[in-house]
Amino acid sequence: MTRVGHRRSPATGGCPERPERVVTLTPVCGIVGYVGWRGAQEVLVNGLRRLEYRGYDSAGVAVVDGRGELEVHRAAGPLDNLVAVLPEGGATGEGTGRGGTTGMGHTRWATHGPPTDRNAHPHRDAASKVAVVHNGIIENFVALRAELEAAGVELASDTDSEVAAHLVARAFAADPDAGLTAAVRAVVARLEGAFTLVFTHADSPDEIVAARRSSPLVVGVGEGEMFVASDVAAFIDHTREAVELGQDQIVTLTRGGAVVTDFLGEPARTRPFHVDWDIAAAEKGGHDFFMLKEIEEQPAALADTLRGHLVDGRIVLDEQRLSDQELRDIDKVFVVACGTAYHAGLLAKYAIEHWCRIPVEVEVASEFRYRDPVLDRSTLVVAISQSGETADTLEAVRHARDQKARVLAICNTNGAQIPRESDAVLYTHAGPEVGVAATKTFTAQVIACYLVGLALAQTFGTKYADEVAREYAELEASTDAVARVLEAVVEPARALARELAASKAVLFLGRHVGFPVALEGALKLKELAYMHAEGFAAGELKHGPIALIEQDLPVVVVMPSPKGRAILHQKLLSNIREIQARGARTIVVAEEGDETVRPFAEHLIEVPAVSTLLQPLVASVPLQVFAAEVARARGYDVDKPRNLAKSVTVE
Ligand code: M6R
Numbered sequence: 001m002t003r004v005g006h007r008r009s010p011a012t013g014g015c016p017e018r019p020e021r022v023v024t025l026t027p028v029c030g031i032v033g034y035v036g037w038r039g040a041q042e043v044l045v046n047g048l049r050r051l052e053y054r055g056y057d058s059a060g061v062a063v064v065d066g067r068g069e070l071e072v073h074r075a076a077g078p079l080d081n082l083v084a085v086l087p088e089g090g091a092t093g094e095g096t097g098r099g100g101t102t103g104m105g106h107t108r109w110a111t112h113g114p115p116t117d118r119n120a121h122p123h124r125d126a127a128s129k130v131a132v133v134h135n136g137i138i139e140n141f142v143a144l145r146a147e148l149e150a151a152g153v154e155l156a157s158d159t160d161s162e163v164a165a166h167l168v169a170r171a172f173a174a175d176p177d178a179g180l181t182a183a184v185r186a187v188v189a190r191l192e193g194a195f196t197l198v199f200t201h202a203d204s205p206d207e208i209v210a211a212r213r214s215s216p217l218v219v220g221v222g223e224g225e226m227f228v229a230s231d232v233a234a235f236i237d238h239t240r241e242a243v244e245l246g247q248d249q250i251v252t253l254t255r256g257g258a259v260v261t262d263f264l265g266e267p268a269r270t271r272p273f274h275v276d277w278d279i280a281a282a283e284k285g286g287h288d289f290f291m292l293k294e295i296e297e298q299p300a301a302l303a304d305t306l307r308g309h310l311v312d313g314r315i316v317l318d319e320q321r322l323s324d325q326e327l328r329d330i331d332k333v334f335v336v337a338c339g340t341a342y343h344a345g346l347l348a349k350y351a352i353e354h355w356c357r358i359p360v361e362v363e364v365a366s367e368f369r370y371r372d373p374v375l376d377r378s379t380l381v382v383a384i385s386q387s388g389e390t391a392d393t394l395e396a397v398r399h400a401r402d403q404k405a406r407v408l409a410i411c412n413t414n415g416a417q418i419p420r421e422s423d424a425v426l427y428t429h430a431g432p433e434v435g436v437a438a439t440k441t442f443t444a445q446v447i448a449c450y451l452v453g454l455a456l457a458q459t460f461g462t463k464y465a466d467e468v469a470r471e472y473a474e475l476e477a478s479t480d481a482v483a484r485v486l487e488a489v490v491e492p493a494r495a496l497a498r499e500l501a502a503s504k505a506v507l508f509l510g511r512h513v514g515f516p517v518a519l520e521g522a523l524k525l526k527e528l529a530y531m532h533a534e535g536f537a538a539g540e541l542k543h544g545p546i547a548l549i550e551q552d553l554p555v556v557v558v559m560p561s562p563k564g565r566a567i568l569h570q571k572l573l574s575n576i577r578e579i580q581a582r583g584a585r586t587i588v589v590a591e592e593g594d595e596t597v598r599p600f601a602e603h604l605i606e607v608p609a610v611s612t613l614l615q616p617l618v619a620s621v622p623l624q625v626f627a628a629e630v631a632r633a634r635g636y637d638v639d640k641p642r643n644l645a646k647s648v649t650v651e
Pocket of ligand 1: 341
């Protein structure tokens with residue numbers, strides 16, 4: 001068995017592991033478990049606050065109280081609804097003088113059963129001895145439920161998760177001396193699908209047992225206290241020493257440490273790491289919303305993503321399990337990603353094709369594997385994912401590997417599943433992103449894509465070392481340009497947002513690298529402000545979308561520099577004239593000093609002059625602020641847009 005105690009862990013870094021295969025992908029929920037010396041309820045609720053981005057349909061906590069009884073509180077809706085029903089002062093075991101110090105919490109993104117109090121986790125067995133929280137889908141729950149009902153068990157919820165509580169209670173009761181871990185091991189062997197589960201038993205109050213299949217689970221190692229959670233953010237207040245659990249592992253946590261085995265009870269390999277960001281990164285820092293803070297953190301996110309990747313004149317990745325020869329053999333690149341990450345991927349194409357003269361295709365991950373793309377050993381698939389958990393992207397990675405393609409991951413979450421299953425990894429060091437809308441991780445992904453482009457260019461010999469160093473220096477300089485945008489545009493973008501908040505729709509137009517910016521600007525507005533927003537390649541306008549233009553429709557135009565590609569600039573000016581002639585209100589994002597555009601811009605947002613590939617970094621920022629402020633003006637929760645979760649772990 002692997003024992004984990006409190007010790008300094010090696011810094012985060014590469015750990016070549018065999019790829020792990022799982023059959024099913026899971027929805028996203030937040031899980032936290034605690035055993036230690038603090039009042040568990042407070043630890044759990046604070047942990048859930050940091051995990052609320054994972055799901056906010058309902059929440060709950062279970063604590064083994066000072067009398068050795070399970071105390072469970074659950075509430076549909078946001079976490080504050082749960083807090084409102086918790087015992088005053090957060091103490092449990094009231095009247096006994098001993099608060100509970102063992103427990104678990106959950107924030108839910110509903111799959112089986114509507115988001116009601118009774119379907120909220122934790123779930124219990126009938127005798128209220130076992131509590132469980134679950135992230136995933138137990139695919140054979142119908143059969144298991146029928147089996148339990150045939151044995152006279154009454155289930156109290158519509159969920160698949162509840163069966164696990166009853167099954168563990170029965171396994172424990174059958175052989176109490178074998179302990180909770182043995183009971184959990186026996187039950188997980190019967191479960192099909194994807195499940196990350198945490199259990200506690202009132203008769204064994206000094207331990208919690210968790211099993212991981214599919215969804216992430218990390219252990220936090222404190223002094224006389226241990227944590228387990230979907231994300232380190234849940235326990236970062238208390239410890240920065242963590243251990244990532246692998247697939248099909250069970251961990252038993254007591255105050256003194258953790259014991260990790262596989263599902264058969266054999267010793268299991270784990271990966272300890274030190275979290276290199278602190279509590280301030282996981283808090284709002286004076287902002288009303290995480291997203292607004294995260295927008296402002298972009299210069300630092302870019303700098304941190306670049307740092308340390310130019311070593312002795314060569315671009316180095318964070319992890320590389322491919323030989324130089326294998327990389328040199330690459331003759332085609334696919335970029336796969338979803339949502340905002342896909343927009344970053346579109347920009348990768350411009351850079352890689354330009355610098356490496358190699359064909360690059362960019363595809364939404366959910367489409368990639370279903371169309372049987374032509375992949376072989378000489379194909380590089382670049383998978384971009386902030387979370388590293390996105391089901392569509394993960395399945396695209398698996399498909400690519402099955403076809404023997406090489407996979408390079410760009411990811412913001414250390415040790416997440418996508419980087420674990422990839423041959424090479426470049427981490428975006430953007431820090432935790434809590435707002436559901438991606439902002440700093442988008443610009444960090446763009447920078448990371450460019451680093452990958454430079455790494456390939458040096459491998460293929462399409463760029464000399466001094467050219468690579470020059471490009472790298474330009475990337476570094478972009479952090480200042482983004483900082484200047486933030487200083488200059490936040491207020492005007494806010495004012496504009498207030499003015500346009502009542503609009504029915506907004507269109508976004510761009511050409512060349514401005515096209516992905518237009519797509520991203522529209523996505524931000526859709527997801528945050530629930531407003532109809534579309535991004536178009538400006539040249540496509542006359543092929544259909546121009547029919548949408550009507551009097552006073554706001555149209556955001558991302559202008560290229562008048563210096564670099566004068567022809568593109570000219571063409572966009574013509575596009576602006578076309579839409580103005582049809583009554584559109586023009587909001588133009590243009591380079592400082594671009595006087596030619598001024599007469600055509602009802603609202604002009606000026607951004608610093610940078611090289612063509614860096615323009616998306618400076619042009620995206622005002623659109624992020626604009627979307628957040630429109631959402632705010634419309635009274636929406638900027639961090640938690642309806643129907644969305646931060647990581648989409650269902651296909
Ligand atoms: O974690 P990932 O980067 O794989 O997530 C991909 C998309 O789900 C994500 O970018 C989504 O589009 C964002 N909410 C957009 O702001």
